[in-house]
Amino acid sequence: MGGIDILMITYDRPEYVRLSLPHLLDSCTDDARVWLWHNGSDAATLAAVEEFRHDPRVHRFHHSPVNAGLREPTNWLWAESSGDYLSKVDDDCLPDKSWLEVLRRAHEDVPEFGVIGTWRFPESDVRQDLVDRKLADYAGGHRLMRNHWVQGSGYLLKRAMVERTGPLAEDDSFTSWCLKAARLGFVNGWVYPFLPEDHLDDPRSPRTIYHTDEDFLARRPLSAQKTGVRTVAEWTEQMKRSAYVVQAASLDLREYSGWRARGKSLSKRVRRAITGRAPW
Template sequence: MIDILMITYNRPEYVRMSLPRLLDVCPDDGRVWVWHNGDDQATLDAVGEFRDHPRLHRFHHSPANAGLREPTNWLWAEATGEYLGKVDDDCLEDPAWLPTLRRAHTDVAEFGVIAAWRFPDSDVDPELMAPKLADFPGGHRLLRNHWVQGSGYLVKREVVRQVGPIAADESFTTWCLRAARLGWVNGWYHPFIREDHMDDPRSPHTIYRTDADLAARLPLSARSTGVRTVAEWTEHMRHSARLVQGASLDLRHYQGWRLRRQIVTRRIRRAFTGRAPW
């Protein structure tokens, strides 16, 4: 059994594309769980159109915006599947997503959190990522990284059992780092399985065509980094792609004095520019 979570919030245009796509690519032994944050009626109506779908297993409505951690921990605590995943309501998964990742998990015992790739070809730097490409039994290959984005991933139940829930003071990124420290291998399947991240202005399905569109419904990550224009948001995406392709596989870089240096650098940049580094 595979249990997949989708969190919906104030995006009816996206939900009418992302939820049916997720239900369509879900296998016969898969179940989709939906957690809705907030009281946006248009988005609730969009979810309601699929409430009778045979793959939609559970629906939970949180009138307050509970964020991402609480819904993720809800799935992990309530679901019984051997594999667990999550797809954001602004993402469209390739039909090969679940079959490929499940086969990889079955063949490679040490795989922890493995995911689809959300950046366009123009963001891929073969030289940058070459040292992190690794081959595994069964003909599988990963672009290794100690964390992946919180959408389009599949994780073994055993990883969640060992690592535990996402703590109140951590993100999905730091949770993945905890899994990596226990020896689990994380990363993006390669050749890449595509995830269309519709919040990326370069997506053909994006709602962000103009700066006014962005200002009207500013994504949380854009707000936290000080982004205010479509050009800045696009550059943020490009920078994120380079960051993960070049991120160190040395876990010592994410703890102790190295981590403290990163935090100080972030605070200095925020003081001078009003923005955190991407």
């Protein structure tokens, strides 16, 4: 046991992989290992992965010829790794170079922390009045903007969280899984001051591939396809809405279960809140 095991899932983004994979490898601490799972058969993306898959920091590689999504590779890491800490970094994300040291130090100092993350939104999205309401102080001088879930990239969680909460179930999103853990007493959220993660799929990122509506339509993210977003402007507004939702979301766990959630899955409620198509 010991150390950190980090999953990166790659799919159909060769430009991003050539940025995100070496960035992740360079940010690894001495006891961190990267597990690569490649989805699909896009030759250019697979070639980009092959450039780095034999790096000594890459521990395991798996190629799924079909897009297996997120649940199967996440559970693969959780079941087969041995690290005390677990993570996933998406192939469209560049977490701050110090992210592992900062997040692990927080975990070591605060036993009740479950999943804590880097922050993927620009400064212009921060609502300080909302943040201040959710800030809490912990041992070792750590501060957390509490929220019962974080995004599924650039986070660090304790293996004990997986051991108690279990793997991702077939109907789980990462959001709903984090909420299960919160009900067990784990404290989730973002370290504060926020530790940045450059989200390349956000059109405001200087490294994004989305410069025109034509670029966006040709290679829309799955979440944009599901919500019917078709333009860069609409996608940017959805990013802004996502930032607002996590800052404004209630810390009352009763809001996410029982009669208040009747007739809707939690993941659908969160997705609709983010797209602005239904009230929170």
